[in-house]
Amino acid sequence: xxxxxxxxxxxxxxxxxxxxxxxxxxxxxxxxxxxxxxxxxxxxxxxxxxxxxxxxxxxxxxxxxxxxxxxxxxxxxxxxxxxxxxxxxxxxxxxxxxxxxxxxxxxxxxxxxxxxxxxxxxxxxxxxxxxxxxxxxxxxxxxxxxxxxxxxxxxxxxxxxxxxxxxxxxxxxxxxxxxxxxxxxxxxxxxxxxxxxxxxxxxxxxxxxxxxxxxxxxxxxxxxxxxxxxxxxxxxxxxxxxxxxxxxxxxxxxxxxxxxxxxxxxxxxxxxxxxxxxxxxxxxxxxxxxxxxxxxxxxxxxxxxxxxxxxxxxxxxxx
Amino acid sequence: xxxxxxxxxxxxxxxxxxxxxxxxxxxxxxxxxxxxxxxxxxxxxxxxxxxxxxxxxxxxxxxxxxxxxxxxxxxxxxxxxxxxxxxxxxxxxxxxxxxxxxxxxxxxxxxxxxxxxxxxxxxxxxxxxxxxxxxxxxxxxxxxxxxxxxxxxxxxxxxxxxxxxxxxxxxxxxxxxxxxxxxxxxxxxxxxxxxxxxxxxxxxxxxxxxxxxxxxxxxxxxxxxxxxxxxxxxxxxxxxxxxxxxxxxxxxxxxxxxxxxxxxxxxxxxxxxxxxxxxxxxxxxxxxxxxxxxxxxxxxxxxxxxxxxxxxxxxxxxxxxxxxxxxxxxxxxxxxxxxxxxxxxxxxxxxxxxxxxxxxxxxxxxxxxxxxxxxxxxxxxxxxxxxxxxxxxxxxxxxxxxxxxxxxxxxxxxxxxxxxxxxxxxxxxxxxxxxxxxxxxxxxxxxxxxxxxxxxxxxxxxxxxxxxxxxxxxxxxxxxx
Numbered sequence: 155x156x157x158x159x160x161x162x163x164x165x166x167x168x169x170x171x172x173x174x175x176x177x178x179x180x181x182x183x184x185x186x187x188x189x190x191x192x193x194x195x196x197x198x199x200x201x202x203x204x205x206x207x208x209x210x211x212x213x214x215x216x217x218x219x220x221x222x223x224x225x226x227x228x229x230x231x232x233x234x235x236x237x238x239x240x241x242x243x244x245x246x247x248x249x250x251x252x253x254x255x256x257x258x259x260x261x262x263x264x265x266x267x268x269x270x271x272x273x274x275x276x277x278x279x280x281x282x283x284x285x286x287x288x289x290x291x292x293x294x295x296x297x298x299x300x301x302x303x304x305x306x307x308x309x310x311x312x313x314x315x316x317x318x319x320x321x322x323x324x325x326x327x328x329x330x331x332x333x334x335x336x337x338x339x340x341x342x343x344x345x346x347x348x349x350x351x352x353x354x355x356x357x358x359x360x361x362x363x364x365x366x367x368x369x370x371x372x373x374x375x376x377x378x379x380x381x382x383x384x385x386x387x388x389x390x391x392x393x394x395x396x397x398x399x400x401x402x403x404x405x406x407x408x409x410x411x412x413x414x415x416x417x418x419x420x421x422x423x424x425x426x427x428x429x430x431x432x433x434x435x436x437x438x439x440x441x442x443x444x445x446x447x448x449x450x451x452x453x454x455x456x457x458x459x460x461x462x463x464x465x466x467x468x469x470x471x472x473x
Numbered sequence: 474x475x476x477x478x479x480x481x482x483x484x485x486x487x488x489x490x491x492x493x494x495x496x497x498x499x500x501x502x503x504x505x506x507x508x509x510x511x512x513x514x515x516x517x518x519x520x521x522x523x524x525x526x527x528x529x530x531x532x533x534x535x536x537x538x539x540x541x542x543x544x545x546x547x548x549x550x551x552x553x554x555x556x557x558x559x560x561x562x563x564x565x566x567x568x569x570x571x572x573x574x575x576x577x578x579x580x581x582x583x584x585x586x587x588x589x590x591x592x593x594x595x596x597x598x599x600x601x602x603x604x605x606x607x608x609x610x611x612x613x614x615x616x617x618x619x620x621x622x623x624x625x626x627x628x629x630x631x632x633x634x635x636x637x638x639x640x641x642x643x644x645x646x647x648x649x650x651x652x653x654x655x656x657x658x659x660x661x662x663x664x665x666x667x668x669x670x671x672x673x674x675x676x677x678x679x680x681x682x683x684x685x686x687x688x689x690x691x692x693x694x695x696x697x698x699x700x701x702x703x704x705x706x707x708x709x710x711x712x713x714x715x716x717x718x719x720x721x722x723x724x725x726x727x728x729x730x731x732x733x734x735x736x737x738x739x740x741x742x743x744x745x746x747x748x749x750x751x752x753x754x755x756x757x758x759x760x761x762x763x764x765x766x767x768x769x770x771x772x773x774x775x776x777x778x779x780x781x782x783x784x785x786x787x788x789x790x791x792x793x794x795x796x797x798x799x800x801x802x803x804x805x806x807x808x809x810x811x812x813x814x815x816x817x818x819x820x821x822x823x824x825x826x827x828x829x830x831x832x833x834x835x836x837x838x839x840x841x842x843x844x845x846x847x848x849x850x851x852x853x854x855x856x857x858x859x860x861x862x863x864x865x866x867x868x869x870x871x872x873x874x875x876x877x878x879x880x881x882x883x884x885x886x887x888x889x890x891x892x893x894x895x896x897x898x899x900x901x902x903x904x905x906x907x908x909x910x911x912x913x914x915x916x917x918x919x920x921x922x923x924x925x926x927x928x929x930x931x932x933x934x935x936x937x938x939x940x941x942x943x944x945x946x947x948x949x950x951x952x953x954x
Contacts, residue, residue, distance in 0.1 A: 185893040187913045190746030200586060202481035202796040210476055393745050428476060429787055436474035 162366070163402060170366050173324030180323055180362060186354035186390055195385040198429055199422045208421070212456045213251055215420040215448075216243060218438045220278055220409065222257040222446045224377065230265035233258055235473055237269035244453045244470065247460075253449065254438040255308055259284075260301040267305035278308035278343070282333060285347075285376035287312040291329060298336040308341040309333070310373060310444075313360065315350045323363060330367035343371035343409055349381045354390050361394040365406055373409040377444060382412025385426060392430040395440075405434065411444025417455040420448060478789075481796045483585050488575040493523040494661065496531060496685065497668035499538035500678025506531050507686065512662060515582035515802040516793050516837040524661050526686035529693045532653075535682040536699040539624040539651040542679030548621055548649050552608035559604030559646055561674040562667075566597045566639070569670065573663055577635055578793040580662040582802030582838070585794050587757065595918055596639035599936075602920035603643035606941060610648065613938050619945040621649030622725060623701030628691040628715075629664075630707045631657035631804050632860075636918075637706050638664045640935055642681060643920075648944035650702065653682045655694055657707075659805050661685035692718075700724065702944065708858075709884075709929045727933030727943045729925060731858045732886030734764035735879040736915060737901065739872070740773045742891035743913065748780045754889060754915040755864040756788060756800055756842045764887065764915060765859045768875050771868045778846065778866065785842045786829050800862060803838040812840050812861030819845045819854040819865070850881055858884070872897065876904045885927025889915040908934070 161167070169179035203211055221240045223232060237256055244250040255276035256266050266277045279301035283289035298309055311333050317325045334342050344364035348357050361372050372391050375382040391408045399405050408431070414420060420443060427435045435441050450470045458464050493509070495502040506528030511520045527535070547555070566573065570593045577588040611617050627641035638654060645652045656664035661683075668683040684690055688711070695703050695715050702725040705715055709730040719726050736751045754764035769777050793801035803809040820826055824845040833839045843863045848855050854865040869875040879888055888907040890898050902910040908926040911917060918924070923934035933943045 184742065184744040187743035187746040187893075190743065190749060190914060194746070194749050197586075197590075200590070200796070201478060203478055204481050205479040207477060207479045214474065214476070424476075433474055433476060436476055 166366065166401060170327065176323050176327060176363070176366075177321070180359040183355075183358055183362060186358055188354055188386075191354060191386045191389060195389050195426070198425055199385060201422075201425045203421050203425065209456070209459050211421050211424050212417060212452050212459065214436060215417070215424060215443065216452050216456075217251045217254060218442050219253040219449050219452075220255045220257045220411075220442050220444050221253050221449060222377070222411075222444055224257070224259060224280060224284075228259060228262055230262065232473075233262045233265045234269045237266055237275075239449070239471060239473055240270065240275050241273055243449055244456070247457075250453070250456065254442055257310065257444065260297055260304065260306070263301050263304035263306045276307045276341070277305060278310055279304075279306035280310045280312075280376075282311040284310070284312055284345075285378040287314050288316070291332070294329070295332060295336050298333050302336065302338055302340050306340055308343060309337050310343045310345055312345045312347060312376060313364065315347055318356075318360060318363075319350075319352065323359075327363055327367045330364060330369065334368040341370045342368065343373045344369040345373045345376055345411075347376055347379060348374050348384075348387045349379045354386065357387055357390045358394060361391050362398075365394065365398050369406065371407040371409050371442070373411055373444065375410075375412045375444075377412035380413070383410030383414055383444075385422060388423060389426055389430055392426060392435070395435070396431045405440055407435075407440040407442065409442040409444055414443055414445050415447045416451050420452065478797045480792070482792060482794045483575050483578075483796060485575065485579065485794065487571050488579055489572055490522060490576070490579070493525070494665045494685070495525045496527055496535075497665065497672075497681070497683040498531065498535045499682065500672065500676075502668075505684075505686070510658065510685075510687075512580055512659070513805075514579050514837075515804050516834070518837055521579055522662065524665075524685050527655075527684035527690045531684060532690060532693045532697060533699075535653045535684055536624060536626075536694070536697050538679035539653050539682055540699055542677055543621075543623055543651040546677045547646075547651050547680050550649075552610060552647075552649075555646060555649065556604045556607035558674055558676050559600055559607060559643065562670055562676065563597050563600035563604060565670045565673055566593070566600060566667070569666070570594070570597070573635060573666060575794065576666060577663050578801065581631065581634060581660050582793050582804050584798040584801040585796055586798065587801075592633055592636050595920075596636045599636065599639040599643045599920045603647040606644075607647040610941065610945070613941050615942055615945050615947045619648070619947055622944060622946055623650060624699055625650045625652050625702045625704060625944065626694045626697065626700040627652055627654045627704045628694060628707065629654065629656055629705075631660040634660040635663040635667065638667055640920075641704050641706075642667070644935070644940055644944045645704075646680065648941060650944050651680045653684060653694055653700070655684050655686060655691050658685075658687045695719070702726070704935075704943065705729070712931065725943070727925075727935065728931035729935060730886075730929060730931040731884055732764075732926060732930050733766060733856070733858055733882045733884040734887040734889070734907070735766040735768050736764055736889040736891065737869075737875045737879055738767065738769045738773070738777060739875075739890075739892040739894070739897060740770045741893045742773070742777075743893055744773070744777060744780065746913065747891040748777065748784050750889060750891065750913070750915040751781060751864070752784050752788070756785060756862040757916075764889065765864055766855065766879075767864055767866045768869050768878055769866060770875070771870050774866075774868050778844070782827055782844060785844065786831065788829065788831065788842055790829070790831050790839060790841060791834050800842060803840055803861060806838055808860065809838040809840060812859060812863060815854055815857060815859050815861075816843055816845075816863055819848070819852065819863075822852045822854075824848045824852060824854060824865070850878060856882065872901060876901060880904075880906050883929040886930035887911070
C-alpha cells in the first residue's frame, strides 16, 4: 500500500497555508443535517443480504478485521495467541481468510511482529498517549517512534480533542503531520474519537483535517468510550473519503471501531461502504473493522452459512 | 469488489390474495351489478384477481345504506364509542400490516420497503390520530358541539391507496359521518381488505361501504343527491368536473389534486442530505410524490448534479416485492406511456436527458430514473405533472428568483427547501404558494399536520385539527352551515 502523500491540488494546498485558511476551509464545508443523515443510515440498514451475497460479505468482513487487544493486562503470550488466531481464524476450516491486522499497544508490537513474521498480516499499534491523547507532543512522538522501531506497519494515533474542540485546528493539523513524519512510511490511521466531538459537522471537519494532514485512514473511535462507532458517523466519514478521492485522486480508508459485535452489524457497515463510498472501497486497503468480539461471530455465522446449522460459542476459540 | 445483493423477495403468500374480490355494501360483501374487472400486477403484467365493480344502482344502494347507518346508529353514537371502533380498526391494520404491505406492493407496484415502512404505518397512524379526536371534537376549535355532515363520498387515487383510504375514513368516522369509498380502478385491493377489517372490528353495517369501479362509478357517487360531502384525491381535470357537478348544490367538497412540487437547494444546503431528499422526492414511489422539479442555486449546480446522478444511478429498480428494491413499477401501462411521452417532449424541446444505467426488468411497467438539465420554465416537463421518476432541473441565482420560479405553476401542493440557514428557510417558506413546505426533508407525512394544496392542487385541508373542519357542519371553508 502506498503511503506516499502526493502533492495536494492547489485549492486544498491553500487551505493548509496557515491557521486562518484552515479554519476558513473547515468552517466552509457543507453542513450535515442530522435528521436526514440518520434516516438514510436507518434505511440502508434495512437492506436484506442473503445467500451468496451474505457468504461473500462474511469473508470480506473477516479480511477487514483489525483484531484488537488493548488492555492493561495484555501479555506477550496473549498477543501471540491473538496472532495465531489472526493467521488462521478458524483452523478447522482452512478456507477462512486471514484478518487484516493485529492491533496492540506499542510495547506489544515486538511480540506481535515476531508472531506474524512471514505473513501479510499487518501489525497496528495505537500511539500518541492513547486513548486520551493527553500528554506532551514529545512524549507522543516518542511513542510513535517506539512503535515504528519495533516494527509496526500501521500506527493508530488519536487527535487532540481538546485542541480541536477549542477551535485550534492548526495545532491538531501540525501534530498529525509530525506523527506522519515519525511514522517513517508506516500507514497512519487517525482516530477522531467522534463520541467526544460536537456532532456530525465536527466529524466532517475532523475527517477533512486528518486527510489534509496526511492520514491514510480515518478511524471513528478508541473503543474506550461510548458512543463508539455508529452507522451515521461512518456514513459521514465515507462521504468524506469519497469526496477526497474526487478532489485529489487518492483513495483513503475508513475504520469504525468499538461496538461492532455481530455479523448483522458488520454487514450493515458493508452496505454503507458499498452504497455511500462505492464498491471500490470494499477492500481491507480502504475499510477496516476495529473489533475483538466481532471475529468470532463472523466465524459462527460463516459456519451457519456453509453447514446449515448453528454450532454455538463453545466451538470457536475464545481469546 | 463486485458485490451484488441476492434477491430477497417477500413471499406473495403473505398477501392472502383471493381469486376474486367483491363490493362491500351495508356490512356485507356482494357482487356488483357491472362487469368485473381484473386487477393487474404492474411488475409482471399478470392478473392478480378479479374485482367486482359497482353499477349505478349499487351506488344508490350503498348511499342509502350509509344514510340509514348515519341516521339510526352512527350520528347518535357518543364520540367515545365511535373512538372504540376506530381504535379497533387501527389495531387490526397494525396486526395485518405485513399482509397489507405485500398486497399494496403487488397491486400498486411500489417497493415493499415503502409500503411496509411508510404506507401501512402511516395509514394506521391516521386511524389512531382520528380515533383520538372522536370524543374531543368540542375542543377542536370548531365550536362546543360540532355536528357531522352526513354521508361522505370519497373517491381516491392510486398513488397511496391504503393511506388515502385511511385518511378519508378516519376523520369522517371520527366526526360522526358515514362513508362510501371508491378506490382507484387500478388499485382497489387494499381498500377492500380495509373493508374486511371494518367487518372484523364489527363496525355497524353501512358505516363504511367500498365500491370498486372506474370513473363512471366515481361520477355517479359524486353526483348522488344523498351524498352530503365529497372528498376527492386525484387529477386536477376530474377535480374540476366534480366542482362543476357540485356547484350550487350546497354540498361540501374537498379536493386533493395534482402537483408540480419543487425542491429548492441553496448553496449552503447540507449537500449529501439534500441529494438524498431530492432523490427520494423525485424517484421514490416511482415519482408519485409529485416533486418533479429541482431548483438549484447556480453556484452549486454542477457539484450537486454530479452527486445526484451518482446517487440516482445507485438506486435499484425492479421487483417491488424485493426488500432491496428502491424504485418499483409504474402503476399502469397508460401511466407509463404518459411518462414516456412527456420525457420525449423534454428531448424535443431541447433539454438534456440523463438516464440511470440501472438494469430494468424485461417484463412489467418500469421507467429508469431520469434527470433533465438545461430545462427552461416554458418546457412541458417544467410545467406539466409528470408523475413518474423524472426530474426537471432549473437553476436560480437569488432567493427571489427561486421563489418566483417555484411559484410559477398553476399547482401548489408541496415544496422543499434545503439550506442550513434557518432564517432563509422561513423567508422562503412564507413566500411559497404550497400547501406543505418541508425544510431539509421531503415527503414526511404526519396525521397531525394538515395537508392540501393551493390553486389547481385543490381546496380544503386533510389531517390535524384543521382537517376535521372538512367533515363537520362548520362554516370556515365556504360551507353552507
